[in-house]
Amino acid sequence: METKPEILAPAGDMDKLKIALAYGADAVYAGIPKFSLRTRETAFTAESIRNGIDYVHRHGKNIYLTLNIFPHNLKVDAFLKELDAVVPLQPDALIMADPGMIAAALKRYPDMPLHLSTQANTVNWATAAFWRDLGVRRIILSRELSLEEIAEIHDKVPDIELEAFVHGAICIAYSGRCLISNYLHFRDANQGTCTNSCRWEYRLAYERGSLLDVEARQHPAEPLPAPARGLVLHESERPGEAFPVSEDIQGTYLMNSKDLCAIELLPELIHSGVCSMKIEGRTKSAYYTAVTARAYRRALDAHLAGRPFDPEDLRELMRLSNRTYTTGFYTRNPRQYGENFRDGLSEGVGEAVAGRILHYDPQSGLAVLEVKNRFSRGEKMTLISPGGNLDIIVDHIEDEKGLAVECAHGGGKNVRIPLPSDPGDFAFIRKRA
DSSP states (O other): OOOOOEEEEEOSSHHHHHHHHHTTOSEEEEEOGGGSSOTTOOOOOHHHHHHHHHHHHHTTOEEEEEEOOOOOHHHHHHHHHHHHHHGGGOOSEEEEOOHHHHHHHHHHOTTSOEEEOGGGOOOSHHHHHHHHHHTOOEEEOOTTOOHHHHHHHHHHOTTSEEEEEEEEOOOSSGGGOOOHHHHHHSOOGGGTOOOOGGGSOBOOOEEESOTTSOEEESSOSSOOOOOTTOEEEEOTTSTTOEEEEOEETTEEOSSOBOEEEOGGGHHHHHHHTOOEEEEOOTTSOHHHHHHHHHHHHHHHHHHHTTOOOOHHHHHHHHTSOBSOEEOTTSSSOOGGGTBOOSOSSOBOGGGOEEEEEEEEETTTTEEEEEESSOEETTOEEEEEETTEEEEEEOOOOBOTTSOBOSEEOSSSOEEEEEOSSOOOTTOEEEEOO
């Protein structure tokens, strides 16, 4: 199935939806809060979803709605009721995972395109053929596939669309089907309430005694073999094979996967049969949405026009907060290249977003800036807009009363700064390192 490649960006709320389109996304995906795996994404209501669909369609783009939880019995009736409410809004597709709910949707609404969520863990061509025969239009592939495996799926099942993640957080569990949060906090990731427990700090411990009266120890009775640079984990079926664990005063990061960044692999993904390049991050910031959508838009356009990859697009992504990047399973089994054993903190904070432009007054040449992070007069900044970047120096700052100040403080307060011209809607100011 030949389909023009698309950049698919996250829309956590109406504002991010508009920003994603402004910065070059061909399509967005948004969630129905109670039935999406991002229930923290609560900004959308039935009315705002309707407005979002109308806005996207007025701009000639696509919107896919996510209903990809695995509902327990108590949620089935509510899920089907929500399905009946969503379909008349005419989204371009529904993203679903549960086989029973997919069967019900196909029976009730055979003309509504369905995309199979990555939660369904499609890892082979036979499964892709099964879902195609059932009536699913697109497979959102498991993140554990290599480029060669994706190509084989496309070769054997060419009449179904393939979508793949190209950027964002990677779950340490198999395609996100995780039980850690449920086990520790009774909040089920597969019901949309993940607490991101895999990102937390841990200490090595062992248990002894009754299961009803567990005694956790900070140090094992027998010392573990350890390489010079830290502790290791051993798996009983793989003697002599060590898995490194680094522990410092901040904690131990056993499950801290790096973030995915496949911007340099877009040509290979397209060649493998992928038609939709998906960016993760509905709960991330509007600034993140803008930078990722624009970087992948530029990289895809360059490839389609026969131009070489521009490293500046990668540098833009490096400036975002991240847990260091990996290409995941696309080019190899990541192993030690896929986890950040050093810390759970973000990289890229040296060029944090300073704020969001809310309004520009052409008479005074001043722009109203909603401040996200502190900056001072005289600092070097970068103005970021859908049209490109512009380096500036902030030589004047006014508070809300019009008084000159030396610095602007974060927390959402507004200040005014001079700009050479109107940057239009959806512009940001970023600090330069």
